[in-house]
Amino acid sequence: MASSILAKTERKKIVFPTKKELSEAMAEYTAKLSAKFCKKRGYFTVVLSGGDLISWLSELLKPKYQESIEWSKWHIFWVDERVVPLDHKDSNYKLALDGFLYKVPIPIANINAIDQDCAALGDAKCAAQLYEECLKRLVNRNIIRTYKSSGFPQFDLQILGMGLDGHMASLFPEHYQIKDKANLVTYITDSPKPPSKRITFTLPVINCASYNLMAVCDEAPADAVAEVFNDNFNYPAARLTADEEAIWFLDQAAASKLSSQ
Numbered sequence: 001m002a003s004s005i006l007a008k009t010e011r012k013k014i015v016f017p018t019k020k021e022l023s024e025a026m027a028e029y030t031a032k033l034s035a036k037f038c039k040k041r042g043y044f045t046v047v048l049s050g051g052d053l054i055s056w057l058s059e060l061l062k063p064k065y066q067e068s069i070e071w072s073k074w075h076i077f078w079v080d081e082r083v084v085p086l087d088h089k090d091s092n093y094k095l096a097l098d099g100f101l102y103k104v105p106i107p108i109a110n111i112n113a114i115d116q117d118c119a120a121l122g123d124a125k126c127a128a129q130l131y132e133e134c135l136k137r138l139v140n141r142n143i144i145r146t147y148k149s150s151g152f153p154q155f156d157l158q159i160l161g162m163g164l165d166g167h168m169a170s171l172f173p174e175h176y177q178i179k180d181k182a183n184l185v186t187y188i189t190d191s192p193k194p195p196s197k198r199i200t201f202t203l204p205v206i207n208c209a210s211y212n213l214m215a216v217c218d219e220a221p222a223d224a225v226a227e228v229f230n231d232n233f234n235y236p237a238a239r240l241t242a243d244e245e246a247i248w249f250l251d252q253a254a255a256s257k258l259s260s261q
């Protein structure tokens with residue numbers, strides 16, 4: 001069902017001189033979309049991943065955003081999560097909570113973590129199934145929109161990072177999860193990036209989002225960035241599209257291997 005409903009947009013990019021400017025732009029981008037969606041539908045659905053970008057998002061803690069953003073209308077999700085107890089240092093939920101979410105007035109009921117029992121037991125399959133059910137419940141309550149008439153969840157903004165091997169979310173090269181078009185959420189128990197057990201949105205769900213912002217900094221991922229911009233689809237991140245806009249925010253170092261900047 002999913003391949004026919006995949007959203008398609010051109011891949012865009014903006015290169016920033018430094019990480020600081022990139023994180024300021026990321027906060028501004030997020031705040032503008034928050035205003036747009038809160039006005040339009042009274043909700044803003046935001047999907048986070050793990051990694052460095054959470055620290056870049058702390059720009060949103062600045063007073064101008066603290067005061068202007070309608071935090072009570074935000075609903076938070078994770079594009080991927082490590083299946084570890086929610087208070088474990090490897091948990092993406094804990095990372096975002098400590099780094100940013102605790103410090104803004106988003107109602108706790110709007111923060112959609114994976115099931116804590118599955119997480120504590122390290123049961124990735126169960127965690128993926130329950131997270132998919134959670135998405136479906138929120139679709140039924142009209143908090144998450146659906147992409148056209150497909151029934152696929154459509155998030156307002158998804159903020160992603162990319163690994164050195166070109167993975168995004170927990171969709172890794174040469175792992176079957178990248179081909180899953182039947183489920184909304186799937187799982188992996190042999191992730192090349194530790195920890196090994198994770199859940200992840202599938203590619204159709206990722207690409208149905210209205211706005212996908214991929215943020216990559218530093219020299220280490222520069223080769224992978226160049227592969228993506230050469231359309232090397234063995235790199236999962238090269239498959240990122242969106243309904244409205246799929247945009248890459250790069251710092252100068254991450255963009256250093258691109259043929260044109």
Ligand SMILES: O=C(O)[C@H](O)[C@@H](O)[C@H](O)[C@H](O)COP(=O)(O)O
Nearest residue numbers: 049050051052161162163168169
């Ligand atoms: O939980 C995770 O590991 C991720 O969601 C993963 O997809 C991450 O976003 C990239 O690996 C980039 O991570 P860094 O920013 O740490 O390089």
